[in-house]
Amino acid sequence: MxxxxxxxxxxxxxxxxxxxxxxxxxxxxxxxxxxxxxxxxxxxxxxxxxxxSSVRTVLDRFIEQAQRIPNKPFVIYDGTVYTYRDLELRSNKLANVFFHNMHLKKGDCVALLIGNEPDFVSAWFGLAKVGCSVAFLNFNIKSKSLLHCFDCCGAKTLIIGSGFSLSAIK
CATH class of the missing domain: 1.20.5 (Single alpha-helices involved in coiled-coils or other helix-helix interfaces)
Known part of the structure; x- marks a missing residue:
C-alpha cells in the first residue's frame, strides 16, 4: 500500500x-x-x-437581383435613379465592347480610374462578365504615383472615367 x-x-x-x-x-x-x-x-x-457549396461573387448576386427585381433602384446619382435593369444592360454593353473591340479575355488585368459614378459599377461588372480581374486605382493620385500603381498591378489596359482628362492626370 x-x-x-x-x-x-x-x-x-x-x-x-x-x-x-x-x-x-x-x-x-x-x-x-x-x-x-x-x-x-x-x-x-x-x-x-x-x-x-459554390462560390458566389458580387456579380452573381447582382445578376440574381437584376432578374428578381429589375425595376428597383440600385444607384441614385446626382438625382438620377439607375435601376438594376439599367446597370445590367449597361454592363452587358460594356462587356461586349471590352470583349469584341478591346480584345480583353478571361484572366486579363484591367485598371479602372473612374470616380464615384454609375459607370464605375457598370465598368466593373462588365469586366467581371468578361472574366477580367480589376485593379481599382484611386482617382486622386496623379502622374508618377499613378504610373507606379498601374505598373505594379500588371494591368493590360487602363480605363479612364468621363470626369478625367490626360491633362488632369499630370
Missing part, C-alpha cells in the same frame, strides 16, 4: 511541478491552445463550406 501511495505522491508532485513550470515559462499556453483550436475549427468549417 505504501508503494501505491508513494506513486500517487510522485505523480501529484510531477503534475504540480509541470503546472508551475508551465505557468512560469509559458503563461499563455492554455489561452493560445484554445485559440488554436478555434482557428482549426473555423478552418474546417470553411473547407467544408467550400466543398459543399
Amino acid at each position: 505504501s508503494t501505491t501511495l508513494g506513486w500517487l505522491y510522485a505523480l501529484a508532485a510531477g503534475f504540480l511541478s509541470a503546472y508551475v513550470v508551465q505557468k512560469l515559462c509559458f503563461p499563455y499556453f492554455w489561452r493560445d491552445l484554445l485559440f488554436l483550436m478555434k482557428v482549426i475549427r473555423y478552418g474546417v468549417r470553411l473547407e467544408l463550406f467550400k466543398l459543399t
